[in-house]
Amino acid sequence: MSTSCSNKTEKVEGSTVVVGNGKEDMSIFRPPVVRSGAAALNRALFSKKVDLAAATLHDNRLLSKYRKALLDSKELLRLDRVSPIVSHPDKALADQGRKCLILSPGINAQAPETWGPVLTEAVKKQDLAVIPYELRLEYDYWSYHDVMSSILPDELHGDIPAGFNTAGHVAHLNLRDRYLPYKKVIAEVLLDKNPQITTVINKVDNVGTESEFRTFQYEVLAGPDDLQVKVTEGGCLFDFDYAKVYWNSKLETEHRRLIDLFQPREVVCDVMAGIGPFAVPAGKKGVFVWANDMNPESFYYLKDAIEKNKVSQFVRPFCEDGRTFILKAADLVVDAANKGECAIMPGKRPTRTKTAAGGPTAPTPEPTRIPIPATISHFVMNLPASAIEFVGCYRGLYAGHEALFEPATATKLPLIHVHCFSYKADDETPLNDICQRITKELGFPMRPGNPDVEGEVAIHDVRDVAPAKRMFCASFRLPRELAFASRS
Numbered sequence: 383m384s385t386s387c388s389n390k391t392e393k394v395e396g397s398t399v400v401v402g403n404g405k406e407d408m409s410i411f412r413p414p415v416v417r418s419g420a421a422a423l424n425r426a427l428f429s430k431k432v433d434l435a436a437a438t439l440h441d442n443r444l445l446s447k448y449r450k451a452l453l454d455s456k457e458l459l460r461l462d463r464v465s466p467i468v469s470h471p472d473k474a475l476a477d478q479g480r481k482c483l484i485l486s487p488g489i490n491a492q493a494p495e496t497w498g499p500v501l502t503e504a505v506k507k508q509d510l511a512v513i514p515y516e517l518r519l520e521y522d523y524w525s526y527h528d529v530m531s532s533i534l535p536d537e538l539h540g541d542i543p544a545g546f547n548t549a550g551h552v553a554h555l556n557l558r559d560r561y562l563p564y565k566k567v568i569a570e571v572l573l574d575k576n577p578q579i580t581t582v583i584n585k586v587d588n589v590g591t592e593s594e595f596r597t598f599q600y601e602v603l604a605g606p607d608d609l610q611v612k613v614t615e616g617g618c619l620f621d622f623d624y625a626k627v628y629w630n631s632k633l634e635t636e637h638r639r640l641i642d643l644f645q646p647r648e649v650v651c652d653v654m655a656g657i658g659p660f661a662v663p664a665g666k667k668g669v670f671v672w673a674n675d676m677n678p679e680s681f682y683y684l685k686d687a688i689e690k691n692k693v694s695q696f697v698r699p700f701c702e703d704g705r706t707f708i709l710k711a712a713d714l715v716v717d718a719a720n721k722g723e724c725a726i727m728p729g730k731r732p733t734r735t736k737t738a739a740g741g742p743t744a745p746t747p748e749p750t751r752i753p754i755p756a757t758i759s760h761f762v763m764n765l766p767a768s769a770i771e772f773v774g775c776y777r778g779l780y781a782g783h784e785a786l787f788e789p790a791t792a793t794k795l796p797l798i799h800v801h802c803f804s805y806k807a808d809d810e811t812p813l814n815d816i817c818q819r820i821t822k823e824l825g826f827p828m829r830p831g832n833p834d835v836e837g838e839v840a841i842h843d844v845r846d847v848a849p850a851k852r853m854f855c856a857s858f859r860l861p862r863e864l865a866f867a868s869r870s
């Protein structure tokens with residue numbers, strides 16, 4: 383046989399193997415079929431023996447030379463997560479430190495015609511011998527996907543639940559009905575294969591129980607019913623009860639995108655702040671944030687995050703309906719600026735406090751005073767199911783305060799970032815839909831475009847949420863006519 387011809391790479395679930403002569407049966411590396419249904423997971427059933435061959439070296443010093451040569455000639459086993467270098471299967475020889483190299487499937491110890499050129503030559507030189515080798519693959523070897531493919535019937539293989547949300551040690555599934563009979567087994571395998579996860583929950587869909595605070599009903603599928611989680615996002619620690627407040631780790635990129643727009647010393651108003659994934663990291667970079675959430679539990683954990691992350695000079699927590707908070711925040715910020723409120727940052731000592739000669743300690747620099755500006759630069763409204771309905775509340779935001787903005791000063795009116803859902807489409811359909819809805823609520827014509835042009839909206843595609851639904855963020859500057867309208 384010549385292994386140098388007709389090499390091909392075959393993808394086996396969870397493993398890639400390069401086949402020497404193109405004739406190997408790759409199914410030998412698939413996990414055993416364990417159609418135990420919804421019964422308890424029996425890990426022992428996933429043990430599998432695979433008959434292969436190994437090259438046993440007469441001198442271990444030749445190990446690296448032959449490992450490379452056999453790899454290059456495609457005669458060495460190449461299987462993800464399996465080292466081809468193993469102890470000799472004979473215990474006495476193994477105790478003497480003798481090693482073997484596991485060979486590619488298709489190579490048969492008893493059939494020299496299946497050996498490639500490197501093996502043939504090395505055997506001739508008596509550098510090595512080819513022996514049968516039994517490779518054992520156990521439950522721990524198989525990936526989550528391998529194990530679930532073994533357990534689930536063929537008709538459920540297309541959509542094996544994998545894209546779960548995590549919050550600290552909790553994995554949060556939202557299983558489709560057809561996977562529910564297997565929910566306990568799915569949860570057990572997830573626990574086994576994700577060491578950082580210790581509790582698996584599934585969303586329980588009780589029609590009409592969706593909370594206004596975006597919390598959900600759940601059942602524990604595996605692990606303790608402990609949903610007090612610790613999560614790090616944007617360099618900040620959040621320690622909260624996942625059952626009582628909204629948290630979605632899939633929004634991390636969106637949080638970062640908006641935080642990157644905010645400049646230190648600006649003011650941001652987060653109308654539906656949750657426990658602060660926009661507000662707290664923004665505060666950490668020196669942005670003043672007026673952060674509000676109507677859920678008292680979110681307010682509690684928002685205050686906790688402000689304290690734990692030491693951003694209380696920059697982030698102020700509130701707990702009220704966002705509809706009333708919008709105008710109130712604008713007024714509070716004007717008041718704070720008029721009163722000269724500020725953050726005071728301690729002066730930083732130079733790292734070396736003594737002169738090279740061991741002289742006097744350098745004086746502590748003066749603290750830096752960072753005044754709160756009078757105007758809000760950004761509003762954030764992440765309540766996608768209904769935030770667009772809140773945009774009418776901006777009417778009269780800066781009534782009587784024309785002097786604070788362009789053209790009297792260089793300050794622009796605030797940018798409003800409204801999260802919302804719309805259709806999934808490759809054309810303008812979602813953009814037009816979102817602009818029509820904003821127009822209706824605002825009472826001012828808005829169209830897709832550049833947010834710096836009055837009447838235009840930039841629409842960012844945030845993420846997929848359902849087969850026909852996506853989440854977007856619509857950003858626009860508050861039109862002058864509305865900002866300075868009288869408050870009704």
Ligand SMILES: C[S@@+](CC[C@H](N)C(=O)[O-])C[C@H]1O[C@@H](n2cnc3c(N)ncnc32)[C@H](O)[C@@H]1O
Nearest residue numbers: 594595628654655656675676677703704764765
């Ligand atoms: C989708 S969550 C977003 C939370 C946070 N901004 C984030 O990105 O994770 C929406 C939040 O709006 C809050 N909420 C719901 N109705 C509200 C209202 N009328 N006023 C203020 N907050 C509200 C909920 O309690 C929830 O925390």
